[in-house]
Every structure is written in C-alpha cells, then in structure tokens.
Amino acid sequence: MSGPVMDPRIAPPFPDAALPILQNTQLRKNVAHATDVIQAKRNRLVAEKQDWQELRTSAAAIRAHVLANLGKYLEEFETNCTAAGGVVHWAKDAAEAGQIIVEILREENASEVIKIKTMTSAEIQLNPALEAAGIAAVETDLAELILQLGEDEGSHIVVPALHVNRHQVREIFARKMGLPQLPDDPEALTAAARTYLRKKFLSVSTAISGANFLIAESGSVAIVESEGNGRMCLTLPRTLIALAGIEKVLPRFSDLEVLLQVLARSATGERLNPYNSLWSGVVPDDGPQRFHVVLLDNGRSEILGRKVERQTLQCIRCAACLNTCPVYRQTGGHAYGSPYGGPIGAILTPQLEHMRHAQSLPYASSLCAACYEVCPVKINIPEVLIDLRAQVVDQEREESRRWFDPMYLGMKVANFAFGDAGRFRMAQSFGKLGLRFFTGKDGWIRRLPSLGSRWTLSRDLPGMADQTFREWWAKREAEREKGAR
Amino acid sequence: MTMGSRQRILDSVRAATHADVNRYEDVPRGYIRAGSLDLQGCIQLMTERLHEYGADVVQCAPVDLPHIVLRQLKQSGRHHFVVPSGFPTDWMLSGVEWLIDQNLTHEEIEQCGGVATASSSGVADSGTIVLHHGPMEGRRVISLLPDFHLCILRVSQIVETLPEYFSRFPQAPRLATYISGPSATADIEMTRIKGVHGPRFLSVIILRDDA
Amino acid sequence: MRASLFITCYNDTLFPQTGRAVVQLLERLGVQIDFQPAQTCCGQMHANTGFRGEAYSQAKRFVQLYRDTECVVIPSSSCVAMIRDQYAGLFEELGNEELRRQLAALLPRVLELSEFLTDKLGVEDVGAYFPHRVAYHASCHGLRGLQIGERPFKLLAKVRELKLVPIENLDRCCGFGGTFSIKNAEVSTAMLDAKLVDLLATEAEFCTALDNSCLMHVGGALHRRNLKMRPIHLAEILASTEGIAT
Numbered sequence: 001m002s003g004p005v006m007d008p009r010i011a012p013p014f015p016d017a018a019l020p021i022l023q024n025t026q027l028r029k030n031v032a033h034a035t036d037v038i039q040a041k042r043n044r045l046v047a048e049k050q051d052w053q054e055l056r057t058s059a060a061a062i063r064a065h066v067l068a069n070l071g072k073y074l075e076e077f078e079t080n081c082t083a084a085g086g087v088v089h090w091a092k093d094a095a096e097a098g099q100i101i102v103e104i105l106r107e108e109n110a111s112e113v114i115k116i117k118t119m120t121s122a123e124i125q126l127n128p129a130l131e132a133a134g135i136a137a138v139e140t141d142l143a144e145l146i147l148q149l150g151e152d153e154g155s156h157i158v159v160p161a162l163h164v165n166r167h168q169v170r171e172i173f174a175r176k177m178g179l180p181q182l183p184d185d186p187e188a189l190t191a192a193a194r195t196y197l198r199k200k201f202l203s204v205s206t207a208i209s210g211a212n213f214l215i216a217e218s219g220s221v222a223i224v225e226s227e228g229n230g231r232m233c234l235t236l237p238r239t240l241i242a243l244a245g246i247e248k249v250l251p252r253f254s255d256l257e258v259l260l261q262v263l264a265r266s267a268t269g270e271r272l273n274p275y276n277s278l279w280s281g282v283v284p285d286d287g288p289q290r291f292h293v294v295l296l297d298n299g300r301s302e303i304l305g306r307k308v309e310r311q312t313l314q315c316i317r318c319a320a321c322l323n324t325c326p327v328y329r330q331t332g333g334h335a336y337g338s339p340y341g342g343p344i345g346a347i348l349t350p351q352l353e354h355m356r357h358a359q360s361l362p363y364a365s366s367l368c369a370a371c372y373e374v375c376p377v378k379i380n381i382p383e384v385l386i387d388l389r390a391q392v393v394d395q396e397r398e399e400s401r402r403w404f405d406p407m408y409l410g411m412k413v414a415n416f417a418f419g420d421a422g423r424f425r426m427a428q429s430f431g432k433l434g435l436r437f438f439t440g441k442d443g444w445i446r447r448l449p450s451l452g453s454r455w456t457l458s459r460d461l462p463g464m465a466d467q468t469f470r471e472w473w474a475k476r477e478a479e480r481e482k483g484a485r
Numbered sequence: 486m487t488m489g490s491r492q493r494i495l496d497s498v499r500a501a502t503h504a505d506v507n508r509y510e511d512v513p514r515g516y517i518r519a520g521s522l523d524l525q526g527c528i529q530l531m532t533e534r535l536h537e538y539g540a541d542v543v544q545c546a547p548v549d550l551p552h553i554v555l556r557q558l559k560q561s562g563r564h565h566f567v568v569p570s571g572f573p574t575d576w577m578l579s580g581v582e583w584l585i586d587q588n589l590t591h592e593e594i595e596q597c598g599g600v601a602t603a604s605s606s607g608v609a610d611s612g613t614i615v616l617h618h619g620p621m622e623g624r625r626v627i628s629l630l631p632d633f634h635l636c637i638l639r640v641s642q643i644v645e646t647l648p649e650y651f652s653r654f655p656q657a658p659r660l661a662t663y664i665s666g667p668s669a670t671a672d673i674e675m676t677r678i679k680g681v682h683g684p685r686f687l688s689v690i691i692l693r694d695d696a
Numbered sequence: 697m698r699a700s701l702f703i704t705c706y707n708d709t710l711f712p713q714t715g716r717a718v719v720q721l722l723e724r725l726g727v728q729i730d731f732q733p734a735q736t737c738c739g740q741m742h743a744n745t746g747f748r749g750e751a752y753s754q755a756k757r758f759v760q761l762y763r764d765t766e767c768v769v770i771p772s773s774s775c776v777a778m779i780r781d782q783y784a785g786l787f788e789e790l791g792n793e794e795l796r797r798q799l800a801a802l803l804p805r806v807l808e809l810s811e812f813l814t815d816k817l818g819v820e821d822v823g824a825y826f827p828h829r830v831a832y833h834a835s836c837h838g839l840r841g842l843q844i845g846e847r848p849f850k851l852l853a854k855v856r857e858l859k860l861v862p863i864e865n866l867d868r869c870c871g872f873g874g875t876f877s878i879k880n881a882e883v884s885t886a887m888l889d890a891k892l893v894d895l896l897a898t899e900a901e902f903c904t905a906l907d908n909s910c911l912m913h914v915g916g917a918l919h920r921r922n923l924k925m926r927p928i929h930l931a932e933i934l935a936s937t938e939g940i941a942t
Binding site for chain 3: 366369474
C-alpha cells in the first residue's frame with residue numbers, strides 16, 4: 001500500500017486529496033479525538049495562566065524582533081556555536097542541506113543514523129536522500145517509528161501518528177519487530193518500542209536532530225520533547241547533526257522564559273514538556289564530540305522579505321492551529337500533501353515552494369480565524385491566507401485560459417455588476433430570470449449547473465423572492481411620496 | 486562548500502530586512518516575572534507538581550540527608566547506583582552499591598538500576614528539576630540511562646516561576662536538562678504512557694537549608 | 697437618530713425579508729432609516745477569493761458613498777469585518793491619502809446591527825415577541841472579527857417568550873467560508889454535518905445568526921434533509937411581534 005503523497009510538488013490539490021479521507025471514518029474519529037484531547041488540556045492550562053495574553057504578546061514580539069534582525073542573530077549564533085566547538089553549515093535549499101548531511105555521514109562512515117523527530121528533515125526529504133546514499137535512517141520518536149515501520153506519513157505536526165489506532169500499531173510492530181504475540185494495549189506497544197530502540201541508541205554512533213530554538217548569544221541549541229529519545233540521540237552518539245531553519249534563532253537564553261511557556265501549553269497542554277535539553281557546541285567528556293549545525297534557507301529569506309507573509313516565520317511549530325482548525329478536524333494532515341499541514345501548512349507550504357506549487361492550500365480554509373486566536377506567537381493566518389490567494393489569482397491573470405475558469409469568469413462578471421447600481425439591478429433581474437428555471441414549486445432550488453452544482457451537492461438554495469430588497473424599498477418610497485402629496 | 490551559500494543567504498536576509506528598525510529593548514515584557522508565593526508556598530507547590538507527575542517527594546534536614554538518601558535508594562528496589570564524580574562522599578552510606586562515574590562506559594551505566602544526583606534549580610510552577618551537569622550532577626548520560634533517578638534539591642534552589650530561574654542564571658549553561666515529568670508519550674490513541682526512554686521513576690529529596 | 701442601511705449584495709438579492717425586518721425594527725425604535733440605492737457590495741467575496749484589485753474598487757465605492765453619512769447599519773457581521781479589517785490594507789496598497797482619511801473618518805460610523813442596537817441606541821429590549829425555541833449560531837466574523845460578545849444574547853434574552861437553547865461547540869465554524877463552500881464543497885459539507893449534529897441536539901425550531909451567509913449554508917442543508925428546524929436572521933426575530941406559524 002503506498003502512503004499518502006506528502007510532496008507538495010506532486011500532491012493532488014487539497015479538494016481532491018481530501019475526498020478519500022472524508023470517507024475514512026476511523027481516521028476522522030481519531031483526528032477529532034486527538035485534537036479534542038490536546039485542546040482540552042491546552043485550554044485548561046491557558047485559563048490557569050493569568051498572564052497568557054502578555055506571554056503571547058511578548059512571544060510574538062520576540063519572534064518579530066528576531067526576524068527583523070535575522071542576519072545579525074544568525075551571525076552571532078554562528079560565531080558562538082563555532083567558538084564552543086560546533087561546526088556551522090549553511091544550506092540555501094533542500095538539496096544542498098541533504099548533500100551536506102550525507103557528506104558529514106560519509107566522513108563518519110555511517111551506515112545508520114538515529115533521528116529525533118524534525119519537521120525540517122521531512123521538508124527537505126532527507127530520508128530518501130540518505131537511503132539513496134546507502135544510509136539507513138532510524139526514526140526514534142514513537143510516532144515517527146510507527147510511521148516509518150508502517151510505510152506511512154505523518155498527519156499532525158506534534159502527534160503525527162494520531163490517525164493510527166492501537167490495532168494498526170500492533171500489526172506494524174508485530175510484523176516489523178518480529179513479535180507475533182504482541183498484545184495491542186498501548187503499554188505493551190510502548191514497551192516493545194522502548195526495547196527495540198534501546199538497542200539502537202546504544203549502538204548507533206551518529207544522530208540527526210532538528211532544533212526548537214537556536215540561542216544566538218551562547219550558540220546553544222534547545223530541544224523540547226516528551227519521550228526521552230531526544231536526550232538519547234543528543235547524548236549517546238559520537239556525532240550529532242542538528243538541522244534548523246534559519247528562523248529558529250532567539251536572541252538570548254532568557255528569551256526561553258517566554259517561548260518555553262507558550263510552546264508547551266500550546267503544543268501538548270503542559271506547563272513544560274517532560275524534557276527540555278540545551279547544549280552549546282561540544283563539551284569534553286559529555287555527549288557527542290562532533291557537532292554540526294545545518295542552517296537551512298529553502299525559501300525562508302524570500303518569505304522574510306514580504307510584508308504580510310513574514311509573520312509566517314514566527315511559527316514555533318506548536319500545532320495549536322491544527323488542533324483548533326475545523327477544516328483540519330475533517331481532513332487530518334494528509335490532505336495537505338506536505339509535512340506541514342493545517343493552517344500553518346496552508347501558508348508555509350506554498351511559500352516554501354515559491355508559490356509554484358500547492359496553490360490550492362491557501363484556499364483550504366473557511367477563514368474562521370480560530371487559528372489566529374490560539375497562535376502563541378500571534379500569526380494572523382487568515383491575513384496571510386488572503387494575501388496568498390491574491391498572489392494565486394495574480395498568477396491566473398497571466399494565463400489565457402483564465403476565461404474558461406468558471407470561478408474567474410464569475411468573479412469578473414460579479415465585479416462588473418457591482419461597479420454600478422444600474423448594472424447590479426440588471427444582474428439581479430437576469431439572475432431571477434435564470435434561477436426561475438431551477439426553482440421548484442415550493443420556491444426552493446435543488447440543482448444548479450456548473451459551479452452552482454458544488455453548492456447543491458449538499459444544500460438547497462431558496463429561490464429569489466418576487467422583489468429584491470431595493471425593489472421593495474423603491475416601491476415603498478414611491479408610495480410614501482404619493483401619499484405625502 | 487557552503488561558503489557561497491552562507492553569503493547568498495545572508496545577503497538575501499539582509500536585503501529583506503535592511504529597512505527594519507526593531508530594538509530588543511522595545512520588546513514588551515508584561516508577563517509575570519517574580520512569583521507571589523513565600524518559600525513555604527514554593528516548596529508546597531513544587532511538591533504538588535512533582536506528585537502530579539508521579540514523582541516521589543520527601544523533605545529532610547541536612548543532618549539526616551545521607552540516611553534519607555540511603556532509604557530512598559533502598560526503597561526503589563534497586564541495588565546499583567551510579568553517581569557523579571563530584572557527589573559528596575558523606576552522602577554515600579553503605580547499604581547499596583555505589584558506582585562513581587569516572588568515565589564509565591554506556592554498558593556499565595546501563596547495568597545500574599538507578600542514579601543519584603544533586604540539582605541546580607527547581608521551578609515550582611511546572612515542577613521542573615534543572616540539571617546543569619556540573620560535578621555534583623554529572624554527565625548527562627548517567628541521569629538518562631538508568632531507570633530510577635534520585636535527585637537532591639535544596640530549598641534555596643527552588644524558585645516559583647520560570648522567569649525567576651532565568652534571572653538567577655542569566656548566562657546560558659554549557660549543558661542543561663530540564664525535567665518536568667517522566668518521559669511520556671501520547672502517540673498511541675492519545676493514551677498517555679509513562680516512561681518511554683529516560684528514567685521512569687523520579688524521587689526527589691527536598692533538602693532544607695537549616696543548620 | 698438617523699441611520700443608513702447597507703443591505704449587502706446577498707441580502708438584497710436572496711434575503712430581502714431580512715432587510716424589511718431591519719427597516720421595520722429600526723423604525724419601531726424611532727430611527728429614521730434611509731437606503732442609498734447606489735450601494736452594491738462591500739467587496740468581501742472578491743477580497744477573500746484573491747481578487748484584490750476588484751475588491752478595492754468596491755471598497756472605494758462604499759467609502760465614497762457613505763462619506764457624509766451619520767451612521768451605516770449592516771445586518772451582516774462578515775461585511776462589517778471586511779470593512780474594519782481589510783479596507784485599510786486595500787487602501788494602503790492601492791488607494792491614496794484622501795481615501796485613507798475618508799475611511800478612518802467613516803469606520804467608527806459603520807456598525808453591525810446588534811452593535812447598533814446595544815451600543816448606539818443603548819437598547820436590549822426591542823419590544824419583540826417570538827414564542828419559539830431558538831438556537832443561536834455564532835458566525836465566525838462576528839465572534840472573532842467583531843468580538844461581538846454578549847450583544848446578540850442580551851438582545852435575544854429580552855425577546856418575550858423566546859426560549860434560547862445553548863449549542864455545543866458554539867465557536868466552531870459551520871463550514872460556509874464564502875467561496876470555500878464551492879471550492880471545497882465536500883469539506884464544507886463535512887463541517888456542516890458536524891454543525892448540524894450540534895444544532896439538532898438543541899431541538900430548536902429555529903436557528904438564528906447575525907449572518908444570512910451561514911444561515912443559507914445551514915438552512916440549505918436543513919431543507920435538503922427535510923428537517924423541521926428553520927433558519928432565521930436575528931433581525932427577523934427582533935422585528936417580530938407575532939411569532940411565526942410553524
């Protein structure tokens with residue numbers, strides 16, 4: 001069974017990708033359950049936090065400040081990380097990042113590498129690049145392990161395997177770990193993963209991680225996690241490679257006092273995640289003696305330069321927007337065709353593709369703004385969605401086939417009608433005439449042609465009344481005038 | 486190989502931000518910095534939070550510490566305990582097997598049922614134990630591989646809020662581990678399972694500072 | 697007190713009864729209401745679909761039309777949100793200084809209907825009678841965009857014989873989303889299904905809201921499935937003095 005397509009360059013448009021998922025009741029139930037659980041925990045802790053709005057304000061301001069001074073902080077990070085014994089690499093795009101990492105691993109003669117979950121490695125499609133170079137990547141996050149062994153793809157940024165139930169996990173583990181008698185309760189399954197991975201932690205000498213935050217003033221990296229596999233990968237191997245988008249940097253160590261508080265509550269509904277780790281470069285006799293950071297651009301500096309879009313880079317990957325999104329609730333992450341799904345995915349993915357792919361994603365939203373309300377760094381996602389939609393339409397304006405797109409045509413005609421009240425009245429009259437054909441005896445429309453059929457897929461439409469409002473008003477005014485005379 | 490990219494990226498970043506004026510000092514900081522609890526309140530809150538995530542907590546006076554340490558270790562049902570190279574010798578009474586970490590191999594540490602360390606700070610609001618991995622806390626690996634971790638936290642090290650911790654330690658430590666719960670996952674049907682990797686059992690001794 | 701009614705393009709065309717109800721209601725409350733026939737659309741549909749230049753031209757017409765108006769009342773929270781949230785950005789990008797000034801001067805005078813009643817007229821009891829079981833649906837633009845808060849509830853609480861039944865997941869979007877309902881019809885329907893579960897659980901006779909857009913979507917499904925619950929705009933409840941035969 002081939003997994004869902006998570007490469008935005010070839011993934012089907014969102015409305016199409018969503019179709020099979022809408023039929024998958026199990027998955028939708030899992031998504032609803034998972035997001036309900038996290039949201040409930042998050043809401044409880046946010047309600048308890050008296051200074052939640054102030055924290056959000058500061059978190060947003062810190063992130064905006066970093067972006068406005070990104071060059072300075074990146075150089076500061078590089079200087080301090082290098083002074084502490086780390087090696088800093090710069091990758092302009094996904095391909096280069098993959099090359100850098102493969103080269104480091106080749107120098108290490110690594111045939112296997114353990115990985116801590118990192119969205120960024122999925123973004124650059126690292127695992128296939130490693131595979132092509134003959135290097136086996138072992139995912140150590142329980143969810144990523146389930147997905148890897150199950151040849152599946154993540155559907156949520158923080159709990160990627162939420163669409164998989166215990167029976168499915170049992171089946172995957174039994175098969176791939178050689179444990180036919182394995183029971184299906186989560187305890188047993190977790191214990192099986194623990195044993196399986198323990199062997200890897202103690203034997204594999206190179207690890208790849210992401211980074212939640214890079215601290216400029218000390219050249220440190222911070223990783224936030226729950227399971228402990230992060231600590232294993234950061235501590236036991238000889239060589240560690242951290243892959244991080246350039247936007248991950250924070251100015252000072254103390255800025256974590258804000259970001260950690262908002263991240264934990266937003267991501268998993270905890271005051272702080274079970275384990276947060278911080279390290280600077282290489283420390284003699286403690287942990288990896290070779291440490292590399294790969295700083296990744298891959299479209300970020302372009303996003304930085306756009307006034308409305310820059311805020312996209314404030315994201316700290318908490319997934320609170322996914323958990324609250326009523327669209328995501330129905331489709332899960334696979335419909336977005338990208339490692340980044342949900343509201344943040346809808347704005348980040350097409351931008352990382354320089355607006356050449358995933359143009360359906362900015363439309364995968366009803367603009368309800370629930371995401372903006374919960375975003376700990378106050379990204380106005382609806383504002384960015386609307387701006388990206390304008391960019392997509394501007395692309396369409398250059399295409400000659402736009403006049404055959406009923407939506408485009410309809411919008412142009414509507415705009416023409418809205419340009420003048422006389423034209424608008426005429427359009428209303430035409431509409432009334434045209435809709436009469438489709439209006440039943442009870443005054444309702446059940447089927448419409450073309451784009452209208454998308455409406456009548458599941459909804460009726462009231463037919464037009466005898467008088468529009470303005471006709472009624474005009475008549476009333478006329479009668480009043482007559483009466484006044 | 487990446488020198489060209491470094492310049493390209495920085496040029497691109499600078500082009501995107503050259504007109505921006507945004508000063509660090511102007512970042513609003515209206516959130517709670519200092520806590521409002523007194524010391525007793527802090528200890529109580531810390532204890533509550535530790536209990537919430539299943540850690541064992543006892544308080545003791547300095548004179549009783551070595552005995553309490555031994556008692557907690559014995560109660561864990563384990564026999565071999567690794568300790569950092571700077572762990573005070575008078576805290577190590579006989580009654581269990583002590584293994585002082587002087588470049589132990591991972592396999593040797595793996596054989597130990599538990600580990601005992603001091604700590605650098607405790608944040609009551611989140612029940613967080615902070616290790617900076619100095620001589621009394623040890624290399625990161627020793628508090629990672631064993632299944633049971635006994636942690637000694639001085640009352641004077643406890644703060645109420647996370648910002649208070651950062652104001653006590655304005656300089657980033659070279660290494661830090663913040664423990665706010667046993668390792669856990671909710672990846673299978675959102676059922677919270679304790680103890681995936683990392684110690685499943687945490688026991689804390691809150692050491693009063695009275696003479 | 698004078699006010700000018702901006703009926704909105706879709707109310708004018710598909711829900712004239714809402715407009716009539718607004719007029720009836722406000723006149724009953726002593727408001728001198730007028731209607732500028734030159735009005736057409738606020739530009740929201742175009743703006744939200746990505747047709748920014750087109751939205752700008754509509755926004756410009758709106759601002760120029762109401763330049764000297766004392767107060768504009770709009771029975772649609774999404775249209776008010778469009779004007780409040782997006783006009784400034786459009787004029788920043790495509791307009792001129794003059795237009796920006798006009799907008800700034802006009803904004804405080806543009807009010808959604810429930811805002812007009814509670815904030816401007818200072819009334820909660822509008823003398824309405826509606827002896828029916830009613831569920832209130834919180835349109836997203838009203839809820840989040842306008843922070844409409846308690847206003848609709850305060851107004852409904854004073855309607856005689858009306859029984860307001862609270863709905864689960866009040867703040868979850870019904871799935872209309874403008875052209876989203878067309879471009880993502882299946883997902884829109886799935887969201888609608890979820891909303892209907894919560895609505896039907898109230899066993900209300902009527903579902904009301906500040907926006908006929910949401911009600912068109914919800915009501916369209918209620919009718920398709922032969923369900924008894926009917927949509928009704930808040931204005932029509934508030935204008936009612938006799939209830940509705942069911």
